[in-house]
Amino acid sequence: MSNDQSDKDLYWQEGRIPASRQFEDIYYSPENGLEESRYVFLQGIGAPEAWRNRHRVSIGETGFGTGLNFLLSVHEWLQVAPADARLFYLSVEKYPLAPEDIRKALAPWPELCGELEELLAAYPEPIQGFHQRSLFGGRVTLLLLFGDACDMLDKVVPAPLDAWYLDGFAPRRNPDMWNERLFAALARLSGPGTRLATFTAAGFVRRGLEDAGFAMEKAPGFAGKRECLRGIFTGDSAQPERPYLVGEPWYNPPAPLPRSGHIAVVGAGIAGMMAGWHLTRAGYRVTVLDRQEAPMQEASGNPAAILDPFLSVDDGREGRFHRHALLHALQFYRNLPEGIFYACGLERRAASDKEQTRFNRIMETTPLPEHLLEQKEDGSLCFPTLGYLIPEKLCAFLNRDLDFRGGQQVETLEKRAGRWHLRDENDHTLIETDAVILATPSLIRKLPLTSHLPLEALSGQISLFRTPAAAPDHVITEEGYVVPSLVLQGRRVTVAGASFLPLADPDLMPAVTEREHDENRAKAAALLPQLAGADLLGGRSAIRYFSPNHLPYAGPVPDRDFYLQEYESLRHGPRHKPLPDARYHGGLYVLSALGARGFLTSPLLAAQLTGLICGNIPPLEQKISHALHPARFLIRELVKGR
Ligand SMILES: Cc1cc2nc3c(=O)[nH]c(=O)nc-3n(C[C@H](O)[C@H](O)[C@H](O)COP(=O)(O)OP(=O)(O)OC[C@H]3O[C@@H](n4cnc5c(N)ncnc54)[C@H](O)[C@@H]3O)c2cc1C
Known part of the structure; x- marks a missing residue:
């Protein structure tokens, strides 16, 4: 998945209405996309009235598209919701648009400008998978699922939503999405009373939703379209109380x-x-x-903490977790006030030929774009947007x-x-x-x-050295790591880490030892030779805990x-x-x-x-x-x- 795909697919009808070549369909009504969204979707689920006194509202959507339904919903919800209310909005999109296309597509509605800027500042990389964003001071949580609607919805941890917007390209142009699997996925994420609205009135959609447990009715369509559909989930008689729970009940x-x-x-x-x-x-x-x-x-009290991602060659659970954690952390930290996160870049060097082979394979398979991960000529991996944090700040x-x-x-x-x-x-x-x-x-x-x-406990120690004259400007890692240069109590300090030792008694805080300083110095000098003779200024030790x-x-x-x-x-x-x-x-x-x-x-x-x-x-x-x-x-x- 990349923006290239959507860029190639997207074109502009009359220079202003976004449309898809693949689906031969437009993203919103040329008559008035905003009013169509308001009529079909918001009114279709009884909003904004239904949101007025609710402290928690949750909406699911198929087809994020330009984000129009999301932005309008947020705009309207903010007007009527109690000050301490929260909105959760989940949306699936197989072909995410590029931020500049979203901006152009929504230009006709300056009233959504504030919401749009907030969205674009947090808009995820077009990488398949889940991307959660916390917007409007935490009042709105947006969970964007980039990928096929059925595949993605089948993957979520079930919790019933209050309402669904079924948007996306028309059923006859996009039959892969509108099918029984989708309707079952919607039912899995619905509870009694969950409302549903869609622009289509296609018979097989109505029947499919009815079979999945929604009571459906037709409503007049928007701007000359004949009809649209509205529905309410009346439950699955097999599991009337928690119809959304299936699979492994122990989780x-x-x-x-x-x-x-x-x-x-x-x-x-x-x-x-x-x-x-x-x-x-x-x-x-x-x-x-x-x-x-x-x-x-x-453990969290070191003077610097590096953001050093775990990358795996396969796309297993561990690898996916760490990739997701990396993308999420980047988004979280780069929006913090100045002085907390230094995105100076992080270079990962291979400690052995075997590791170099692994790096090469990672580069063949990684979905991370080049501006997040690139390989240098010497084979090292470079993360230009990573770096280190100052935990105290x-x-x-x-x-x-x-x-x-x-x-x-x-x-x-x-x-x-x-x-x-x-x-x-x-x-x-x-x-x-x-x-x-x-x-x-x-x-x-x-x-x-x-x-x-x-829980397994391993002790670890960092060492602080006087910063050598020609310190690099970025973090370097191999068997150890060096954070080039911080100012601590008026002195320039290079942080080098870290040792890993089994602990005899995790109830005792480990002491700082000369042996571990020597070990840290040796590993750091392999990355920055001047550290071999640099003054040692201090150190710190603590315990890390791991599950098996x-x-x-x-x-x-x-x-x-x-x-x-x-x-x-x-x-x-x-x-x-x-x-x-x-x-x-x-x-x-x-x-x-x-x-x-x-x-x-x-x-x-x-x-x-x-x-x-x-x-x-x-x-x-x-x-x-x-x-x-x-x-x-x-x-x-x-x-x-x-
Ligand atoms: C040497 C070293 C270098 C590291 N470098 C990095 C790095 O560069 N980047 C990185 O991401 N990670 C790094 N880590 C790992 C990172 O520090 C840990 O993953 C993280 O700090 C764990 O956080 P925590 O909140 O679980 O534990 P802690 O930070 O240890 O927090 C546990 C808290 O519980 C409190 N507590 C304990 N018992 C009780 C009790 N009975 N009642 C009340 N409070 C209690 C403690 O006082 C402590 O504040 C490093 C770790 C070490 C040891």
Whole structure:
């Protein structure tokens, strides 16, 4: 997928109306696209009236096109929605238009200008997959799925939407999209009362939607068109309560947390701070607790953190997760105030011939465009838009609107009368709350409710050297890494990292050692020879935590006893009877095991967890969501025990 494809396909009728060569169809009505959108789609689902007193509105769309329906919906929703309301908008698009074409297509409607600029500033790369954007100060979440409508909708973690706009090219011109698979996918993402509107009145569309569970009716068409369709989901009689849940019930998402709920995040490292920031933006009251007096003092407290992506040759779950995390992090960090993220470029050199071969293969298969990833003549990989962050500055930004409480060492947690009680070592209650996010791996290992989540601890140390005269202007990585030059307490410092050592006792903070300084110096000098004799100015050590497959945990905490009992039959081969829905310790979540790339993955992980908590479709596809699910090792054990 690339803009080339859509550029070639797109042409302008009468120099102003965007149209597709492939589908021989226009993107919107030449009469008045805006009014058509308002009539067919917004009025078709009862909007904007239906949005007036709603605190949460969710819309799905097939065919993002120029973004006209999205922008008009946002425009109208902003006029009528309560100030603390949130809009979630999912849209699928197989052939994303280039931003400049969207701008040209929407030029006739200056009233949408503000919304358009906000969209274009965040518009994703035309790379197949999921792209979530948080717009209008977090009031609007846009989840764009670039790819085939059926393929993409089948991949999302199901959560019922309030309404559907079925747009896109006309059924007779685009028969691949309008089919039973699409109608079933819409039903999977609908609940009783979900409304639907479409410009077409094609008989097979109406019948297909009826078969999928929508009660359909015809309405007069816009501007001389004969008719259009409106519908309402009346449910699937097979699963009347949660018709959208199918597949592996042990991964079914828990019920969302009401917006009035309070959330305590334990651990103010990058995981907890990102979660706190995202949940506050989603409208929750959040308190972040940490045993340290200030946030981001342990693993997340280095003077610099590089954004060093994991790339894989295949397009497996791990590779897709990391690519998604990279694109999401780039979008997140580059919009922050100055002084937090330095996009100075990152060069990755191969540490061996084998790695060089891997780099070459990555370049053959990567969907990342050249402005994000290129290969130098010497074979190294270059990420011109990456670089490093200053965690202290990032922390100040994330902490701006958070209720942070330092010096709070949580030792136990207990649920009583539907509320979680977090206590210290003297059994004194630190906080009582509706939901808890554990973002502290050391505590997850200790608590009886979470100690079954496997976590491996590795210590690591960075070393700070006086910056040599001819320091490079970008980050270089190989076996180690160097961040060229920061100013710390008035001195120019080069950060070199990092060691990886198994830990005998993860409860003890590892000490800074000369041996690891020597190791860091040797690895850094291989990248920047002047560092061999540079003055050592200091160092820092901390613990990184990994899950056994090195993917993080992001999701609800399973009730282990329930899983072992109710899913016992997984030990005995294929299932013959339906198994019950997953059961969790309601309101308890983990966001942890961020390993060696917490700064790169935490923006996406926090968005994922926020989606799950507030009941939106989360930004990661279902397979990846399952790969991060805290129950995955429990299930694996059961299946392996066959
Ligand atoms: C040497 C080194 C270099 C690294 N370099 C990079 C890099 O360049 N780029 C990158 O992306 N990643 C890097 N990492 C990895 C990154 O630091 C981690 O992925 C990330 O910091 C993990 O964040 P966290 O929030 O899970 O953990 P932490 O930052 O450790 O946060 C956990 C928090 O929980 C608190 N806590 C613990 N127990 C309790 C309790 N009982 N009650 C209350 N609070 C508690 C702690 O005080 C701490 O603040 C590096 C790691 C190391 C060790």
